[in-house]
Amino acid sequence: MWIEGKVIERQDWSDKLFSLKIKVDIGDFIAGQFIKLSQLIGDKRIGRAYSLVNPPGTDYIEILAVAVDDGQLSPNLQALSAGDVIDVATKATGFMTLDELPKDDNKGEHLWFLATGTAVGPFISMMATDEPWQSYQQLVLVYGVREISDLAYLPQLREFEAKYPQQFKLVLSVTREPFEGALSCRIPDGLNNGDIEAKAGIKLSAKESQVMICGNPGMITDAQQFLKQRGLAKNLRRAPGQITVEKYW
Numbered sequence: 070m071w072i073e074g075k076v077i078e079r080q081d082w083s084d085k086l087f088s089l090k091i092k093v094d095i096g097d098f099i100a101g102q103f104i105k106l107s108q109l110i111g112d113k114r115i116g117r118a119y120s121l122v123n124p125p126g127t128d129y130i131e132i133l134a135v136a137v138d139d140g141q142l143s144p145n146l147q148a149l150s151a152g153d154v155i156d157v158a159t160k161a162t163g164f165m166t167l168d169e170l171p172k173d174d175n176k177g178e179h180l181w182f183l184a185t186g187t188a189v190g191p192f193i194s195m196m197a198t199d200e201p202w203q204s205y206q207q208l209v210l211v212y213g214v215r216e217i218s219d220l221a222y223l224p225q226l227r228e229f230e231a232k233y234p235q236q237f238k239l240v241l242s243v244t245r246e247p248f249e250g251a252l253s254c255r256i257p258d259g260l261n262n263g264d265i266e267a268k269a270g271i272k273l274s275a276k277e278s279q280v281m282i283c284g285n286p287g288m289i290t291d292a293q294q295f296l297k298q299r300g301l302a303k304n305l306r307r308a309p310g311q312i313t314v315e316k317y318w
Contacts, residue, residue: 071107074157076149077129083218085136086187087147088122091155092129098161099168100124100194105158106132108145115141120190120283121161122222124197130157133190133221163315165191167200170279171309177277180205183256183292185213185284191315192283193222196229202236205279209269213242213256213288220248238269256284257291275300281313289314 074093081087095104098121107116119132136147149155170176180201182192189212195201201208214220220241229237241251242259252259252268259265266272273280273296280296282289293303293312302310 070159071156072159073154074130076151076153076155079150082221083216085147086133086219086221087136088131088133088221089146089149089155090123090129090131091157093157094128095130095157095159095161098125099166100198100200101166101191102161102163103191104130104132104161106142106146107156107158108142109156110141110145116156116158117142120163120188120194122190122193124194133187135187165281165283165313165315167195167204169304169306169313170281171304171311175309176204177279177311178206179271179273179278180208181273181278181280182208182210183213183280183282183284183288184211185256185288186219187221188283188285188315189222192281193225196237202233206236207238207271208233208236209238209240209271211240211242211256211259211265211269213244213284215243215245217243217246217248219243238271240265240268255291256288257295260292260295273299273301275302275311279304279311279313281315283315286316289316 074091077092078090103118103120105116105118122133123131134143136143243251252264301312304310304313
């Protein structure tokens, strides 16, 4: 179930927010899936799931995490440096992938990603593949954080803006300090007052929108409530809709 991976790089975004690149072969996976990392601590194995930030086809995995003060694993992960080892599950899993979205007439032309904090990771993995750019006319990432230093992977997101200037809309929201060009609201509030749609220049609709939501439970609940009021429904295999969700705790 576990194989040994070797850390090849650590990126510290802030005092608690960090990324790890780990050299390991987990086989094929789909952008948006997650992997478990694990350590034996004393006589107990502690494992936690982390979304993969890297796209399929790389010879490493990359995860984005927050070191929680009383966490059983995350502080140990943050202490890892290049050359250290960590146990990695042999296979990625998860269903928040583009494969699970409706196709053909039910697809719509606008793909929205709503993310808070570290939940931006799986969306970066998806955007690093060709699929969303080839499948949708417009792609919107709404990325909400508390502080500017929490905006992990902002340089990469700016690269997407430069590469797809007409197709990609990046809507940032930083709630605890001003940041040029960003909103300063919770994502549900920005949906309810219209600021997010205005910033994106696109309206959310059941006909044209697919919305993938990943982050804290409060944001997910409130965002879904707004979307359902707009006529969007949860996407189920037996009944294709427009809302796909993954909670981060």
